[in-house]
Amino acid sequence: MRPHPRDEMADYEGRGLLEGRTALVTGGDSGIGRAVAVAFAKEGANVGIAYLEEDEDARHTIDLVNQAGRHGLGLPGDLSTADHCRDVVARTIAEFGRLDVLVNNVAYQKPQDSLDEIDDEQWDRTFRTNIHSYFWVTKAALKHLPDGGAIINTSSINGLRGNASLIDYATTKGAINAFTYSMAQSLADRRIRVNCVAPGPVWTPLIPSTLPPDSVEDFGSQVPLGRTSHPDDIAPSYVFFASERLSGYYSGEILAPVGGEIVHG
Numbered sequence: 648m649r650p651h652p653r654d655e656m657a658d659y660e661g662r663g664l665l666e667g668r669t670a671l672v673t674g675g676d677s678g679i680g681r682a683v684a685v686a687f688a689k690e691g692a693n694v695g696i697a698y699l700e701e702d703e704d705a706r707h708t709i710d711l712v713n714q715a716g717r718h719g720l721g722l723p724g725d726l727s728t729a730d731h732c733r734d735v736v737a738r739t740i741a742e743f744g745r746l747d748v749l750v751n752n753v754a755y756q757k758p759q760d761s762l763d764e765i766d767d768e769q770w771d772r773t774f775r776t777n778i779h780s781y782f783w784v785t786k787a788a789l790k791h792l793p794d795g796g797a798i799i800n801t802s803s804i805n806g807l808r809g810n811a812s813l814i815d816y817a818t819t820k821g822a823i824n825a826f827t828y829s830m831a832q833s834l835a836d837r838r839i840r841v842n843c844v845a846p847g848p849v850w851t852p853l854i855p856s857t858l859p860p861d862s863v864e865d866f867g868s869q870v871p872l873g874r875t876s877h878p879d880d881i882a883p884s885y886v887f888f889a890s891e892r893l894s895g896y897y898s899g900e901i902l903a904p905v906g907g908e909i910v911h912g
Contacts, residue, residue, distance in 0.1 A: 666691030674753030678851030732783035831899030847905030870906030
């Protein structure tokens with residue numbers, strides 16, 4: 648990718664905000680997931696990192712977590728299946744003995760010009776990856792999350808305003824917002840804070856791999872700040888929500904780092 652995404656949190660300095668904690672990040676091999684995993688490690692957390700395939704990206708993310716002085720656990724496999732979603736939680740617990748912070752972040756998108764072009768297989772895959780996995784992983788994690796733990800979901804500006812060429816993707820992101828609101832209410836008695844980050848344009852491998860070249864060329868230039876964001880710009884939002892010291896009175900919130908655009912939701 649040119650330019651290469653800034654997703655290694657190289658200049659980030661932790662303050663021990665997650666010292667002794669364990670986090671699980673789905674979709675953690677690159678992009679936002681990688682930046683979040685490294686930021687959490689720099690704040691003192693061990694991190695389970697779930698992703699589709701064992702490849703160079705995944706190994707690099709794990710290396711970055713280990714270089715930060717914490718243990719990164721690779722969890723390859725298909726998160727669009729219920730059994731694997733339950734397995735990544737079980738393996739995280741087996742390795743670390745605890746789970747304090749869950750980040751549901753895995754996503755799939757495939758642009759289409761109209762609803763007619765979205766076949767049943769694509770619709771099903773998008774939902775199984777983008778929202779069903781959040782349900783399966785969260786349900787498994789709730790058996791282990793302590794009272795006072797944190798769940799952070801990744802939505803998108805497309806879940807707040809829709810997108811004509813990403814109908815199925817935007818629909819799942821809207822569902823994630825509603826899931827966040829509902830789970831925040833459901834888990835309030837356990838003091839488990841459930842929040843959501845809904846980024847605008849972010850320069851990740853998902854963009855050139857799924858969008859046409861003309862869209863990639865000016866990606867993100869339409870926002871008021873005049874540029875796309877990088878994962879390193881977004882990851883501190885997850886640190887904020889993961890840390891009880893910083894966000895202990897926040898639950899059911901959607902934080903939208905969207906480059907100055909005004910959105911409602």
